[in-house]
Amino acid sequence: MAEYTLRVFRGDAKGGEEREYRVQAAEGWVVLDAIHAIQREQDGSLACRWNCKAAKCGSCSAEINGIPSLMCKTRLDALPPGPIRVYPIKTFPLIRDLVTDVSWNYEQAKKIQAFTYDPKIGDQPFRIRQRDVERVQEFRKCIECFLCQNVCHVLREHQLKDHYFGPRQMIRLAGLEMHPMDIADRAEMIWQEAGVGYCNITKCCEEVCPESIRITDNGIIPLKERVIDSRGLLRVLRGLVRRRTG
């Protein structure tokens, strides 16, 4: 047993404050265990979102000592000594305590044309090489924790949610576009509606991804190249000019 001090944000959309809790932790405890201990012993109304406690569902995103992380994947004994600050992720509206309203992400997802295969294939099972599925599988590891959305400066600092779907949806799109059996053409949509051009490859998203998906290198950059190929360089340039001036 070791004692830890946690400073947890408490509040809702109207405002809030940091509150301090002391927790006795067993070996191997993660931040989520400490939050649960607070709920159990000190304040049952402390709100947090979680499901699996195994880094598989992407529910427990928070900012721990300022670093966007999964609470269930962050060991207490791996953090620097001193109080541990636990805050909700910042880019999405606060509901209560550590819980934010991430519904925007689900709204964007609806706008993406689903996987579409050639109807001529009919009932035939697909034949695909392992090599070809691997590229796509990387993107499909995404657990929708939205930590990348949380740090992407286009969404976080510039609040351009009306213009850019964010890295999570970019890799969803990459996964569809690179799926060997998919025949839909999403190029125009990726450029216009999803706003891939807003990404300027800062790679902050990659740094926080708990699934270590190479969001920019393997996803967004090839996606940009594809879109530019299919739309023609000229139209892209025209779009850029319009955006600068518009």
Added chain:
Amino acid sequence: METYDSFEYDVLVIGAGGAGLRAAIASIESGASTGLVCKSLLGKAHTVMAEGGAAAALGNMNEPDDWRVHFVDTMKGGKFINHPRTVEIFAKEAPDRILELEKYGAVFDRTPDGKISQRPFGGHLYRRLNHVGDRTGLELIRTLQDKAVSLDVHTHMEVTLTRLLLDDGRVIGAFGYVRDTGKFVLFRAKAVVIATGGWGKMFRVTSNSWESTGDGAAMAFFAGAQLKDMEMVQFHPTGMVWPPGMKGILVTEAVRGEGGILTNSLGERFMFKDEYMPEQYRGQFAEDEAEARRWLDDKKNNRRPPELLPRDVVARSIYKEVQAGRGSPHGGAFLDIRHRGAAYIKAKLPSMYEQFHRLGDLDITKERMEVAPTIHYTMGGIAADPETCATTLPGLYAAGECACGLHGANRLGGNSLSDLLVFGRRAGLAAAEFAKANAPGKLDEEQVEVETRSLLAPFEGGNENPFHLHSEVQDIMGEHAGIARTTAGLEEGLAKMLAVKARLPNLKAEGGRAYNPSWHTCRDVVHMVALGEAILRSAAERKESRGGHWYLDYPNESDEWAKKNVTATFVDGEVRIGSSPVPEMSPELKALFEGKK
């Protein structure tokens, strides 16, 4: 009087794990207006945690697999108290459901000739688990989620339903609250599908997610539906034991499927001990360690290692080794996969590698893991018709882990994910059909008022901490309804559980209604106590040992109990236990066992 929002659909699907999503897809595709409710965000349900794969006899691995072999394996694994017709439908339809998933966009691992790759798993004679590394559940749920969204499903996320609404015995909707506001909500529907998953959270050492508190089964139970075989709870042989914070987290069976070996503190590969080999599997497993080693590279000419016996067998063997003083330092067994080499391990078991590395300070390519049994799955549940998933209540259907019929006394690994697809679809189709054939029922407001009062009671002066009560339930279940059961233990457990039940009216929620975990836990505890009582009573009823039910006072399988399912119903506030005959196999199915049983 409290106000509530209200919605109306032809079909209401409660639960958005694999079963609920597949049901919603089927219902929408049959033209029914469909509402989908889940208590978490979409895509986060327990299904997301599944690792090893989905079993379906596609026969892609050059082995003579087909639905008949899958049928036989599943009946054997379930110790013959499964509903044979349910198993038949399952084994026949699973391949189509997997291939269909691919058409929805799922991306499975491939064989060298480009087909879906299949891996070996406990209790399956051939390689049968369609998989994506060790994150098959994520692939399945995300695929179904995207498909359902593309069909414009009406989703209500983070809504907890707490009561089924009845019109003269027919289910006509459900009532509950919206998590982020705490406001009440009512759904009216011509038919309702329950797909709310299992109740592994009733135990402390569990691989299950937060959601697995048995809400759906408890709601159906309270509404009058029959539950079956509640005593059948599955211990997965390999959960993490160290560090304590990680106790119970699953170590996928795929580790053994990929060649992982179990050893005790003496270094013995104990699964080879003769005493652990059940009669019915004798001769089907590798004779010695040399054959097991050869099997790694030549599956055709060698038999599987005994680490791949069904879960109940392996879990009991580990338990016995520990009891005999041959356990690992933290009370389990060693699981060793090092011999497959770092590159192979990282490719085939990436999230296991990561899990131990991150959470257990252990490199599984260099060190042995320590594992012990953990609660994993609930075979019992709402009695459901094989063809339609209809429950004993008109208008109510059940599919997925909350339903009972397919797995008997022990589920085989990989059979749940395909269960979700096969019976999720069937439940959705049948519910949509029922909705077409029936007018909406009549809602009497009284039920809503009663439920409103009951939900708000924890704000009115109780003094029981719901988290502590939950913890007491876990202690009771762990101590008295665990892997080895006795009459005295079950009786003591029941007495304790009834004492907890008496304290339920005093539950206390702290704070307000908006996103309040203590308030949510209050209702979870009510559900777990009801199902816990049903488990303890059902366990005492089945006077034999079979599958997940290991009863020390009756250590053997009995011919009499081989023919019975234990039933539980809730009548006038009391749990009533009975039994019903296991349905007969058709002559064609019986013939599949000729000379094999």
